[in-house]
Amino acid sequence: MKLQRNEVLDVLIKVIQGIQQDIVDDPEPIAEETVPIGNLCEFDSLVSVEATVYAFDALGLGEPSCTSIFISKDSKALSLGQVADRILRLASKRK
Numbered sequence: 178m179k180l181q182r183n184e185v186l187d188v189l190i191k192v193i194q195g196i197q198q199d200i201v202d203d204p205e206p207i208a209e210e211t212v213p214i215g216n217l218c219e220f221d222s223l224v225s226v227e228a229t230v231y232a233f234d235a236l237g238l239g240e241p242s243c244t245s246i247f248i249s250k251d252s253k254a255l256s257l258g259q260v261a262d263r264i265l266r267l268a269s270k271r272k
Contacts, residue, residue, distance in 0.1 A: 180236060180268050185261040192231045193217070193257075196224060207257070214247055214254035222248060232264070242267055 190207050197204040200219045207213075213220045213228070220228075225247040233241045246260050246267075255263070 180265060182261055182265060185236065185264050186257060188235045189228075189232055189257050189260060189264075192228050192235060193220070195231070196220070196228055200224070209258040209261075210256055212254050212256045216254075236264065236268070238264070238268055238271065 186209055193207055193211075193213055194204060197207075197217065197220070205217055207217070211217065214222060214225055222245060225245040229241050229244070229246045232246065233239065246263055247255055249255055249259075
C-alpha cells in the first residue's frame, strides 16, 4: 500500500497531539506549517526521537532509518509538511 501525504500528515499530527497530552496542560494547535521543535512547548530533540518511533510504527514502516525525522541532515528543525515529505521519500526507498 502506497502512503498518501495527507495520511502521513494526519498520523504525525495525532502522534504529536498524543505526546502533548502527556506533557502540557493546554495542547497547542498543530498544522502542516508547524515546526514542532522550537515552536511547541516541551517538544525538543529528545521528544522528537520518541515521536519518530511512534510515527514509523503507526505508518507500518518498522524501525526508523534515522534518530529523528523532525531534524534535517544539516540539523535544522523541519515543519510537519517537510517531515511528511521526508517520510514519503524514505518509504518509497523501502519498497
